[in-house]
Amino acid sequence: xxxxxxxxxxxxxxxxxxxxxxxxxxxxxxxxxxxxxxxxxxxxxxxxx
Amino acid sequence: xxxxxxxxxxxxxxxxxxxxxxxxxxxxxxxxxxxxxxxxxxxxxxxxxxxxxxxxxxxxxxxxxxxxxxxxxxxxxxxxxxxxxxxxxxxxxxxxxxxxxxxxxxxxxxxxxxxxxxxxxxxxxxxxxxxxxxxxxxxxxxxxxxxxxxxxxxxxxxxxxxxxxxxxxxxxxxxxxxxxxxxxxxxxxxxxxxxxxxxxxxxxxxxxxxxxxxxxxxxxxxxxxxxxxxxxxxxxxxxxxxxxxxxxxxxxxxxxxxxxxxxxxxxxxxxxxxxxxxxxxxxxxxxxxxxxxxxxxxxxxxxxxxxxxxxxxxxxxxxxxxxxxxxxxxxxxxxxxxxxxxxxx
Numbered sequence: 001x002x003x004x005x006x007x008x009x010x011x012x013x014x015x016x017x018x019x020x021x022x023x024x025x026x027x028x029x030x031x032x033x034x035x036x037x038x039x040x041x042x043x044x045x046x047x048x049x
Numbered sequence: 050x051x052x053x054x055x056x057x058x059x060x061x062x063x064x065x066x067x068x069x070x071x072x073x074x075x076x077x078x079x080x081x082x083x084x085x086x087x088x089x090x091x092x093x094x095x096x097x098x099x100x101x102x103x104x105x106x107x108x109x110x111x112x113x114x115x116x117x118x119x120x121x122x123x124x125x126x127x128x129x130x131x132x133x134x135x136x137x138x139x140x141x142x143x144x145x146x147x148x149x150x151x152x153x154x155x156x157x158x159x160x161x162x163x164x165x166x167x168x169x170x171x172x173x174x175x176x177x178x179x180x181x182x183x184x185x186x187x188x189x190x191x192x193x194x195x196x197x198x199x200x201x202x203x204x205x206x207x208x209x210x211x212x213x214x215x216x217x218x219x220x221x222x223x224x225x226x227x228x229x230x231x232x233x234x235x236x237x238x239x240x241x242x243x244x245x246x247x248x249x250x251x252x253x254x255x256x257x258x259x260x261x262x263x264x265x266x267x268x269x270x271x272x273x274x275x276x277x278x279x280x281x282x283x284x285x286x287x288x289x290x291x292x293x294x295x296x297x298x299x300x301x302x303x304x305x306x307x308x309x310x311x312x313x314x315x316x317x318x319x320x321x322x323x324x325x326x327x328x329x330x331x332x333x334x335x336x337x338x339x340x341x342x343x344x345x346x347x348x349x350x351x352x353x354x355x356x357x358x359x360x361x362x363x364x365x366x367x368x369x370x371x372x373x374x375x376x377x378x379x380x381x382x383x384x385x386x387x388x389x390x391x392x393x394x
Binding site (some may be wrong): 033 | 121122125126128129130133309310311313314317318321326327330331334335336337338340341
Protein backbone atom coordinates (compact mmCIF):
# COMPACT_ATOMS: atom_id res chain seq x y z
CA UNK A 1 0.00 0.00 0.00
CA UNK A 2 1.41 3.42 -0.94
CA UNK A 3 1.60 6.23 1.62
CA UNK A 4 -1.32 7.97 -0.12
CA UNK A 5 -3.47 4.82 -0.07
CA UNK A 6 -2.60 4.33 3.60
CA UNK A 7 -3.66 7.89 4.44
CA UNK A 8 -6.84 7.51 2.40
CA UNK A 9 -7.82 4.28 4.12
CA UNK A 10 -7.11 5.72 7.59
CA UNK A 11 -9.15 8.77 6.76
CA UNK A 12 -12.11 6.89 5.38
CA UNK A 13 -12.04 4.60 8.42
CA UNK A 14 -12.03 7.67 10.66
CA UNK A 15 -14.91 9.17 8.72
CA UNK A 16 -16.86 5.93 8.83
CA UNK A 17 -16.44 5.76 12.58
CA UNK A 18 -17.51 9.37 13.00
CA UNK A 19 -20.42 9.48 10.64
CA UNK A 20 -22.66 6.55 11.39
CA UNK A 21 -23.52 3.51 13.43
CA UNK A 22 -26.30 1.24 12.25
CA UNK A 23 -27.24 3.56 9.42
CA UNK A 24 -28.10 6.68 11.44
CA UNK A 25 -26.06 9.80 12.10
CA UNK A 26 -24.51 9.58 15.58
CA UNK A 27 -25.90 12.98 16.58
CA UNK A 28 -29.44 11.63 16.29
CA UNK A 29 -28.45 8.49 18.22
CA UNK A 30 -27.05 10.73 20.95
CA UNK A 31 -30.24 12.81 21.19
CA UNK A 32 -32.45 9.69 21.10
CA UNK A 33 -30.49 7.80 23.77
CA UNK A 34 -30.38 10.90 26.01
CA UNK A 35 -34.17 11.30 25.68
CA UNK A 36 -34.78 7.63 26.56
CA UNK A 37 -32.50 7.98 29.61
CA UNK A 38 -34.27 11.17 30.69
CA UNK A 39 -37.64 9.39 30.47
CA UNK A 40 -36.24 6.53 32.59
CA UNK A 41 -34.99 9.06 35.14
CA UNK A 42 -38.44 10.70 35.23
CA UNK A 43 -39.92 7.23 35.78
CA UNK A 44 -37.76 6.83 38.87
CA UNK A 45 -34.36 5.57 37.65
CA UNK A 46 -31.80 6.63 40.24
CA UNK A 47 -28.22 6.82 38.92
CA UNK A 48 -25.37 6.86 41.45
CA UNK A 49 -21.86 8.18 40.69
CA UNK B 50 -32.79 -7.11 14.08
CA UNK B 51 -30.65 -8.60 11.35
CA UNK B 52 -27.52 -10.67 11.88
CA UNK B 53 -25.45 -7.85 10.41
CA UNK B 54 -26.58 -5.41 13.10
CA UNK B 55 -26.03 -7.97 15.88
CA UNK B 56 -22.49 -8.52 14.55
CA UNK B 57 -21.92 -4.75 14.51
CA UNK B 58 -23.01 -4.50 18.15
CA UNK B 59 -20.81 -7.44 19.17
CA UNK B 60 -17.82 -5.90 17.34
CA UNK B 61 -18.10 -2.77 19.48
CA UNK B 62 -18.27 -4.53 22.86
CA UNK B 63 -14.51 -5.16 23.50
CA UNK B 64 -13.55 -1.52 22.84
CA UNK B 65 -16.45 -0.13 24.89
CA UNK B 66 -15.45 -2.46 27.74
CA UNK B 67 -11.88 -1.14 27.47
CA UNK B 68 -13.16 2.47 27.61
CA UNK B 69 -15.11 1.61 30.75
CA UNK B 70 -12.21 -0.18 32.46
CA UNK B 71 -9.74 2.66 31.72
CA UNK B 72 -12.23 5.34 32.78
CA UNK B 73 -13.22 3.46 35.92
CA UNK B 74 -9.61 2.96 36.97
CA UNK B 75 -9.23 6.74 36.61
CA UNK B 76 -12.25 7.24 38.88
CA UNK B 77 -10.91 4.75 41.46
CA UNK B 78 -7.46 6.33 41.45
CA UNK B 79 -8.74 9.91 41.88
CA UNK B 80 -9.10 9.80 45.70
CA UNK B 81 -5.94 7.67 46.05
CA UNK B 82 -3.70 10.04 44.07
CA UNK B 83 -5.35 13.13 45.56
CA UNK B 84 -4.68 11.72 49.05
CA UNK B 85 -1.08 10.85 48.23
CA UNK B 86 -0.20 14.20 46.63
CA UNK B 87 -2.42 16.54 48.61
CA UNK B 88 -3.48 18.13 45.30
CA UNK B 89 -6.89 17.51 43.74
CA UNK B 90 -6.20 15.32 40.70
CA UNK B 91 -9.34 14.92 38.56
CA UNK B 92 -10.27 11.46 37.26
CA UNK B 93 -10.44 13.10 33.83
CA UNK B 94 -6.69 13.57 33.73
CA UNK B 95 -5.94 10.10 35.14
CA UNK B 96 -8.21 8.36 32.60
CA UNK B 97 -6.64 10.28 29.70
CA UNK B 98 -3.09 9.50 30.84
CA UNK B 99 -3.84 5.77 31.31
CA UNK B 100 -5.40 5.71 27.83
CA UNK B 101 -2.41 7.54 26.35
CA UNK B 102 0.03 5.09 27.94
CA UNK B 103 -1.89 2.06 26.64
CA UNK B 104 -2.17 3.47 23.10
CA UNK B 105 1.47 4.48 22.83
CA UNK B 106 3.27 1.77 24.82
CA UNK B 107 1.50 -1.38 23.64
CA UNK B 108 -0.12 -2.37 20.38
CA UNK B 109 -3.86 -2.42 20.98
CA UNK B 110 -5.39 -5.46 19.19
CA UNK B 111 -7.62 -4.53 16.24
CA UNK B 112 -10.66 -6.04 17.97
CA UNK B 113 -10.79 -3.04 20.36
CA UNK B 114 -10.73 -0.28 17.72
CA UNK B 115 -14.44 -0.19 16.67
CA UNK B 116 -15.51 0.19 20.31
CA UNK B 117 -12.85 2.83 21.07
CA UNK B 118 -14.20 4.87 18.12
CA UNK B 119 -17.58 5.08 19.88
CA UNK B 120 -16.16 7.62 22.36
CA UNK B 121 -17.71 10.40 20.30
CA UNK B 122 -21.20 8.93 20.70
CA UNK B 123 -20.79 8.88 24.49
CA UNK B 124 -19.46 12.45 24.37
CA UNK B 125 -22.52 13.67 22.50
CA UNK B 126 -24.99 11.82 24.76
CA UNK B 127 -23.19 13.42 27.73
CA UNK B 128 -23.40 16.90 26.21
CA UNK B 129 -27.14 16.53 25.49
CA UNK B 130 -27.75 15.41 29.10
CA UNK B 131 -25.60 18.26 30.41
CA UNK B 132 -28.08 20.66 28.78
CA UNK B 133 -30.39 19.85 31.71
CA UNK B 134 -28.01 21.66 34.08
CA UNK B 135 -28.54 24.99 32.34
CA UNK B 136 -31.67 27.09 32.45
CA UNK B 137 -32.17 29.20 29.34
CA UNK B 138 -31.06 32.38 31.14
CA UNK B 139 -27.63 30.76 31.69
CA UNK B 140 -27.47 29.66 28.06
CA UNK B 141 -28.27 33.16 26.82
CA UNK B 142 -25.85 34.83 29.26
CA UNK B 143 -22.79 32.55 29.05
CA UNK B 144 -23.62 31.38 25.51
CA UNK B 145 -24.06 35.02 24.43
CA UNK B 146 -20.70 36.04 25.91
CA UNK B 147 -19.12 32.98 24.30
CA UNK B 148 -20.71 33.77 20.94
CA UNK B 149 -19.35 37.33 20.93
CA UNK B 150 -15.87 36.09 21.86
CA UNK B 151 -16.03 33.23 19.33
CA UNK B 152 -16.77 35.65 16.47
CA UNK B 153 -13.62 37.61 17.38
CA UNK B 154 -11.67 34.37 17.73
CA UNK B 155 -12.82 33.04 14.32
CA UNK B 156 -11.61 36.17 12.51
CA UNK B 157 -8.31 36.28 14.41
CA UNK B 158 -7.60 32.53 13.99
CA UNK B 159 -8.41 32.64 10.28
CA UNK B 160 -6.20 35.68 9.66
CA UNK B 161 -3.23 34.33 11.61
CA UNK B 162 -3.48 30.91 9.94
CA UNK B 163 -3.54 32.45 6.45
CA UNK B 164 -0.50 34.62 7.23
CA UNK B 165 1.42 31.66 8.72
CA UNK B 166 0.32 29.28 5.95
CA UNK B 167 1.83 31.64 3.37
CA UNK B 168 5.01 32.08 5.43
CA UNK B 169 5.44 28.29 5.82
CA UNK B 170 4.50 27.74 2.14
CA UNK B 171 1.65 25.31 2.92
CA UNK B 172 -0.86 24.51 0.17
CA UNK B 173 -3.79 26.95 0.25
CA UNK B 174 -6.31 24.20 0.90
CA UNK B 175 -4.28 22.76 3.79
CA UNK B 176 -4.13 26.30 5.19
CA UNK B 177 -7.92 26.56 4.79
CA UNK B 178 -8.44 23.26 6.63
CA UNK B 179 -6.12 24.31 9.46
CA UNK B 180 -7.91 27.67 9.66
CA UNK B 181 -11.31 25.95 9.87
CA UNK B 182 -10.02 23.40 12.41
CA UNK B 183 -8.36 25.94 14.67
CA UNK B 184 -11.02 28.63 14.45
CA UNK B 185 -14.18 26.65 14.88
CA UNK B 186 -14.45 23.03 15.69
CA UNK B 187 -11.47 20.73 15.27
CA UNK B 188 -11.88 17.47 13.43
CA UNK B 189 -15.63 17.74 12.71
CA UNK B 190 -15.12 21.09 10.99
CA UNK B 191 -12.18 19.80 8.95
CA UNK B 192 -14.22 16.84 7.72
CA UNK B 193 -17.22 19.07 7.01
CA UNK B 194 -15.00 21.46 5.06
CA UNK B 195 -13.09 18.80 3.13
CA UNK B 196 -15.87 17.97 0.67
CA UNK B 197 -17.12 21.55 0.49
CA UNK B 198 -13.77 23.02 -0.58
CA UNK B 199 -12.57 20.00 -2.57
CA UNK B 200 -9.45 19.35 -0.46
CA UNK B 201 -7.54 16.13 -1.03
CA UNK B 202 -7.24 13.31 1.50
CA UNK B 203 -3.58 13.94 2.26
CA UNK B 204 -4.17 17.60 3.28
CA UNK B 205 -7.20 16.51 5.31
CA UNK B 206 -5.28 13.78 7.13
CA UNK B 207 -2.44 16.24 7.90
CA UNK B 208 -4.86 18.87 9.20
CA UNK B 209 -6.67 16.32 11.41
CA UNK B 210 -3.41 14.98 12.86
CA UNK B 211 -2.12 18.52 13.53
CA UNK B 212 -5.35 19.61 15.26
CA UNK B 213 -5.51 16.42 17.36
CA UNK B 214 -1.84 16.72 18.36
CA UNK B 215 -2.18 20.37 19.33
CA UNK B 216 -5.43 19.62 21.17
CA UNK B 217 -3.72 16.89 23.20
CA UNK B 218 -0.92 19.29 24.18
CA UNK B 219 -3.40 22.04 25.12
CA UNK B 220 -5.33 19.60 27.27
CA UNK B 221 -2.44 19.37 29.72
CA UNK B 222 -1.08 22.92 29.45
CA UNK B 223 -4.13 25.23 29.36
CA UNK B 224 -5.83 24.17 32.63
CA UNK B 225 -2.50 24.64 34.45
CA UNK B 226 -2.19 28.14 32.96
CA UNK B 227 -5.77 28.88 34.01
CA UNK B 228 -5.00 27.91 37.61
CA UNK B 229 -1.73 29.90 37.55
CA UNK B 230 -3.69 32.97 36.43
CA UNK B 231 -6.33 32.32 39.09
CA UNK B 232 -9.16 32.35 36.56
CA UNK B 233 -12.69 31.84 37.87
CA UNK B 234 -14.55 28.66 36.84
CA UNK B 235 -16.68 30.62 34.37
CA UNK B 236 -13.74 32.50 32.82
CA UNK B 237 -11.63 29.33 32.57
CA UNK B 238 -14.58 27.41 31.11
CA UNK B 239 -15.22 29.98 28.39
CA UNK B 240 -11.50 30.32 27.61
CA UNK B 241 -11.01 26.54 27.35
CA UNK B 242 -14.23 26.09 25.36
CA UNK B 243 -13.22 28.65 22.73
CA UNK B 244 -9.51 27.73 22.68
CA UNK B 245 -9.35 23.92 22.63
CA UNK B 246 -10.32 22.83 19.14
CA UNK B 247 -11.74 19.34 19.42
CA UNK B 248 -14.94 18.92 21.43
CA UNK B 249 -13.82 15.94 23.54
CA UNK B 250 -10.60 17.73 24.49
CA UNK B 251 -12.47 20.98 25.25
CA UNK B 252 -14.81 19.15 27.67
CA UNK B 253 -11.85 17.27 29.18
CA UNK B 254 -9.76 20.45 29.60
CA UNK B 255 -12.67 22.03 31.47
CA UNK B 256 -12.98 18.87 33.59
CA UNK B 257 -9.27 18.97 34.45
CA UNK B 258 -9.72 22.59 35.67
CA UNK B 259 -12.88 21.93 37.73
CA UNK B 260 -16.33 20.37 37.49
CA UNK B 261 -18.00 23.78 37.12
CA UNK B 262 -15.51 24.83 34.42
CA UNK B 263 -16.36 21.62 32.51
CA UNK B 264 -20.01 22.69 32.41
CA UNK B 265 -19.08 26.10 31.03
CA UNK B 266 -16.40 24.85 28.60
CA UNK B 267 -18.97 22.42 27.18
CA UNK B 268 -21.48 25.24 26.71
CA UNK B 269 -18.86 27.48 25.03
CA UNK B 270 -17.68 24.66 22.79
CA UNK B 271 -21.27 23.72 21.88
CA UNK B 272 -21.90 27.34 20.90
CA UNK B 273 -18.76 27.19 18.77
CA UNK B 274 -19.92 23.92 17.19
CA UNK B 275 -23.23 25.55 16.24
CA UNK B 276 -21.31 27.95 13.97
CA UNK B 277 -19.60 25.22 11.98
CA UNK B 278 -21.96 25.49 8.97
CA UNK B 279 -21.52 29.25 8.58
CA UNK B 280 -17.72 29.11 8.57
CA UNK B 281 -17.59 26.12 6.21
CA UNK B 282 -20.15 27.80 3.92
CA UNK B 283 -18.03 30.97 3.76
CA UNK B 284 -14.94 28.97 2.79
CA UNK B 285 -16.91 26.87 0.28
CA UNK B 286 -18.19 30.05 -1.41
CA UNK B 287 -14.67 31.48 -1.48
CA UNK B 288 -13.23 28.38 -3.17
CA UNK B 289 -16.21 28.12 -5.55
CA UNK B 290 -15.64 31.76 -6.60
CA UNK B 291 -12.10 30.73 -7.56
CA UNK B 292 -13.43 27.77 -9.56
CA UNK B 293 -11.71 25.28 -7.24
CA UNK B 294 -14.83 23.83 -5.56
CA UNK B 295 -18.46 23.13 -6.44
CA UNK B 296 -20.98 25.96 -6.29
CA UNK B 297 -23.37 25.70 -3.29
CA UNK B 298 -26.84 25.96 -4.83
CA UNK B 299 -29.04 25.52 -1.75
CA UNK B 300 -27.35 27.35 1.12
CA UNK B 301 -30.14 26.64 3.63
CA UNK B 302 -29.88 22.90 3.02
CA UNK B 303 -26.07 23.12 3.24
CA UNK B 304 -26.27 24.84 6.63
CA UNK B 305 -28.74 22.26 7.95
CA UNK B 306 -26.58 19.35 6.76
CA UNK B 307 -23.50 20.78 8.47
CA UNK B 308 -25.31 21.77 11.65
CA UNK B 309 -24.36 19.45 14.56
CA UNK B 310 -27.75 18.05 15.61
CA UNK B 311 -26.68 17.21 19.18
CA UNK B 312 -26.65 20.97 19.80
CA UNK B 313 -30.46 20.85 19.34
CA UNK B 314 -30.63 18.07 21.94
CA UNK B 315 -28.52 20.13 24.39
CA UNK B 316 -30.84 23.11 23.87
CA UNK B 317 -33.98 20.93 24.20
CA UNK B 318 -32.76 19.59 27.57
CA UNK B 319 -32.11 23.14 28.74
CA UNK B 320 -35.69 24.07 27.74
CA UNK B 321 -37.02 21.07 29.71
CA UNK B 322 -34.96 22.18 32.71
CA UNK B 323 -36.22 25.76 32.42
CA UNK B 324 -39.79 24.43 32.38
CA UNK B 325 -38.96 22.60 35.66
CA UNK B 326 -39.72 19.21 34.10
CA UNK B 327 -36.82 17.74 36.09
CA UNK B 328 -36.86 17.72 39.90
CA UNK B 329 -33.75 18.05 42.06
CA UNK B 330 -33.30 14.26 42.26
CA UNK B 331 -33.75 13.94 38.48
CA UNK B 332 -31.06 16.57 37.85
CA UNK B 333 -28.66 14.68 40.15
CA UNK B 334 -29.30 11.44 38.24
CA UNK B 335 -28.85 13.20 34.87
CA UNK B 336 -25.60 14.74 36.13
CA UNK B 337 -24.36 11.33 37.26
CA UNK B 338 -25.36 9.88 33.90
CA UNK B 339 -23.37 12.42 31.90
CA UNK B 340 -20.38 11.92 34.20
CA UNK B 341 -20.48 8.20 33.34
CA UNK B 342 -20.66 8.99 29.63
CA UNK B 343 -17.83 11.52 29.89
CA UNK B 344 -15.78 8.91 31.76
CA UNK B 345 -15.96 6.71 28.63
CA UNK B 346 -15.14 9.75 26.46
CA UNK B 347 -12.03 10.75 28.41
CA UNK B 348 -10.70 7.20 28.25
CA UNK B 349 -11.32 7.36 24.48
CA UNK B 350 -9.41 10.65 24.16
CA UNK B 351 -6.31 8.96 25.60
CA UNK B 352 -6.80 5.67 23.75
CA UNK B 353 -7.06 7.24 20.32
CA UNK B 354 -4.17 9.75 20.71
CA UNK B 355 -1.31 8.11 18.87
CA UNK B 356 1.98 9.99 18.95
CA UNK B 357 3.39 7.96 16.04
CA UNK B 358 0.40 8.88 13.81
CA UNK B 359 0.98 12.55 14.59
CA UNK B 360 4.54 12.29 13.40
CA UNK B 361 3.14 11.67 9.89
CA UNK B 362 1.88 15.22 9.73
CA UNK B 363 5.26 16.68 8.82
CA UNK B 364 7.08 19.44 10.62
CA UNK B 365 5.92 22.51 8.67
CA UNK B 366 2.13 22.07 9.06
CA UNK B 367 2.62 21.14 12.71
CA UNK B 368 4.86 24.12 13.53
CA UNK B 369 2.54 26.44 11.59
CA UNK B 370 -0.48 25.06 13.46
CA UNK B 371 1.32 25.26 16.81
CA UNK B 372 2.33 28.93 16.36
CA UNK B 373 -1.22 29.79 15.29
CA UNK B 374 -2.70 27.89 18.26
CA UNK B 375 -0.46 29.72 20.72
CA UNK B 376 -1.34 33.09 19.16
CA UNK B 377 -5.08 32.31 19.16
CA UNK B 378 -4.99 30.99 22.73
CA UNK B 379 -3.23 34.14 24.00
CA UNK B 380 -5.70 36.30 22.02
CA UNK B 381 -8.61 34.35 23.55
CA UNK B 382 -7.14 34.71 27.03
CA UNK B 383 -6.94 38.49 26.60
CA UNK B 384 -10.53 38.84 25.36
CA UNK B 385 -11.89 36.47 28.03
CA UNK B 386 -9.92 38.33 30.69
CA UNK B 387 -11.27 41.64 29.40
CA UNK B 388 -14.84 40.33 29.30
CA UNK B 389 -14.82 38.72 32.74
CA UNK B 390 -12.55 41.03 34.71
CA UNK B 391 -13.03 44.48 33.23
CA UNK B 392 -16.69 44.15 32.35
CA UNK B 393 -17.35 42.58 35.75
CA UNK B 394 -19.07 39.43 34.42
